[in-house]
Amino acid sequence: MKKFSPAISALIDALRVLPGVGQxxxxxxAFQLLDRQRDGAAHLAVALESALERVGRCNTCRTLSETPECPVCADPERASAGLLCIVESPADVIAVEQTGQFQGQYFVLMGRLSPLDGIGPADIGLDRLEERFQQGQVKEVILATNPTLEGDTTAHFIADMARRYQIQASRIAHGVPVGGELEYVDHTTLGHAFSGRKTVL
Amino acid sequence: MKKFSPAISALIDALRVLPGVGQxxxxxxAFQLLDRQRDGAAHLAVALESALERVGRCNTCRTLSETPECPVCADPERASAGLLCIVESPADVIAVEQTGQFQGQYFVLMGRLSPLDGIGPADIGLDRLEERFQQGQVKEVILATNPTLEGDTTAHFIADMARRYQIQASRIAHGVPVGGELEYVDHTTLGHAFSGRKTVL
Structure with missing residues (x-):
């Protein structure tokens, strides 16, 4: 008994598909599920199957959706502003929605440009984004990709694309988080905060 | 769209059953599974169901097992020594087996005494352990519960029980880990290492 039994081994291997979960x-x-959380484990299996069956992608913005068009894309009022916010993931959509300050539409990249990992423009749906630019309803794109090297590169790439269609592109502001203390902010962020300073009126 | 769609919400809630996984x-x-790991997610659902169906507990030592008796308990050679190692979890059985130094049997508590959490002797199978003591085949118990307050309490409790049946009880040694540096060892462990010192022969 140097190893786990087959069904336990299979479960351990299957769990490693989760992000950040090692051996x-x-x-x-696996032990907790099989020992004390058997109801929870059965429930998890059902939830996984149900979500896989019901959740696909929105045809318009690529976010995860249970309907062919997600609720935001299906809302005609949100299309009227001609504002398109570009984010990396469906979780980012939720985060922006929670601010209550954005009334436009989204485009979800489901990733970011990363040539080293073989992720090019087509993999993050930029061909479909260009089609939307061509349709002429988008007046401004707000680039809300993450402030990482790859997120910045992706934002620049999309800004160049927008320029070809005379669409205004803006990048969300980066700086010291509200409530944060200067002392504990990393120097790159602090650099952004200085270069992006605004005149006090 | 301030919230996730129903199937995604249900999956997020179901995943929170996993230890150490918060919102x-x-x-x-959930997003990674639905976006990039759909095969892995389907595989995980199947592995969960299969493990729940096939894995139960060993009737003798309480460890997780796909057969009524786990391979260790079913091995007549391992019973002959009359050695019983008490551990808290099936993972501990694997850890001890990997040393290759123990040829006896195990008893898996599937927990430890923890009165504050309402975990008493019956919850960790001590009634069944006592039955084994009564049967008279056990000559020595090796207490390999974790060196925590609760693990130590559990070990003491079982040692008292063993004494009533004239069974020798020993506790595994605690001290400085092999390859560890004194400087980085916490003082309780170092205290154990000093009080458990051995004469150099």
Whole structure:
């Protein structure tokens, strides 16, 4: 008995598909599920199957959606402004929605340009984004990709594309988080905060 | 669209059953599974169902097992020594097996005594352990519960029980880990290492 039994091994291997879960964590998860959380484990299996069956992508913005068009894209009022916010993931859509300050539409890249990982423009749907630019309803794109090297590169790439269609492109502001203390902010962020300073009126 | 759609919400909630997984991690897991790991997610659902169906507990030592008796308990050679190692979890059985130094049998508590959490002797199978003591085949118990307050309490409790049946009880040694540096060892462990010192022969 140097190893786990087949069904336990299979479960441990299957759990490793989860992000950030290695061998030890997967073992701990498997034991907890089989020992004390059997109802929860059965429920998880059902939820996985149900979500896989029902959740696809929005045909317009590519976010995860249970309908061919997600609720935001299906809302005619939100199309009227001609504002398109570009984000990396469906979680980012939720984050922007929670601010309550954006009334336009989204385009979800489901990733970012990353040539080293073989992720090019077509993999993040930029061909479909260009089609939308061609349709002429978009007046401004707000680039809300993450402030990482790859997120910045992606934002620049899309800004160049927007320029070819005379569409205004803006990048969300980066700086010291509200409530944060200067002392604990990393120097790149602080650099952004200085270069992006605004005149006090 | 301030919230996730029903199937995604249900999946996020279901993932929170995993140990150490909170709302944010569950969100990230759900999106990764639905976006890039759909095969892995389907595989995980099947592995969960299969493990739940096939894995139960060993009737003798309580460890997770696909057969009524786990391979260790079913091995007559391992019973002959009369050695019983008490551990908290099936993962601990694997850890001890990997040392290759123990040829006896195990008893898996599937927990530890924790009165504050309402976990008493019956919850960790001590009634069944006592039955084994009564049967008279056990000559020595090796207490390999974790060196935590609760693990130590559990070990003491079982040692007292063993004494009533004239069974020798020993506790595994605690001290400085092999390859560890004194400087980085916490003082409780170092205290154990000093009080458990051995004469150099």
């Amino acid at each position: 030890k964590t997967a073992q701990r998860m | 944010k991690t569950a969100q990230r897991m």
